[in-house]
Amino acid sequence: MPETADTKVIVYTTPTCPDCRALKAWLDARGVPFEERDLSDQTVMEEAKARTGVRVAPITLVGEKVFYGTFPSQKPGLAEALGLSKAA
Numbered sequence: 001m002p003e004t005a006d007t008k009v010i011v012y013t014t015p016t017c018p019d020c021r022a023l024k025a026w027l028d029a030r031g032v033p034f035e036e037r038d039l040s041d042q043t044v045m046e047e048a049k050a051r052t053g054v055r056v057a058p059i060t061l062v063g064e065k066v067f068y069g070t071f072p073s074q075k076p077g078l079a080e081a082l083g084l085s086k087a088a
Helices: 018-029 042-052 071-081
Strands: 009-013 035-038 059-062 065-068
Touching (some): 009 018, 035 042, 042 059, 042 065, 059 071, 065 071
Antiparallel strands (some): 009 059, 059 065
8 A cells, every 4th residue: 555654544433423334444454544533522523624624424534635425435535545456
């Protein structure tokens, strides 16, 4: 994963979000390290809104790139941003 060596991945999630769980499992299965931040914390929610302009879960940051919406809608862009082969 050449592009993620120096690229920080942050995932904003909520505890009950099925797309959040799917996204985290997908990243884990591909060995992509990420930092998880819980949107149910008001401070984290405000941080995410200020950084991304949205308040939905999951929100994924890959460096300066922002992905949000359902996991299936994020997956192709994430695969590309992470330098992974087609959204496998």
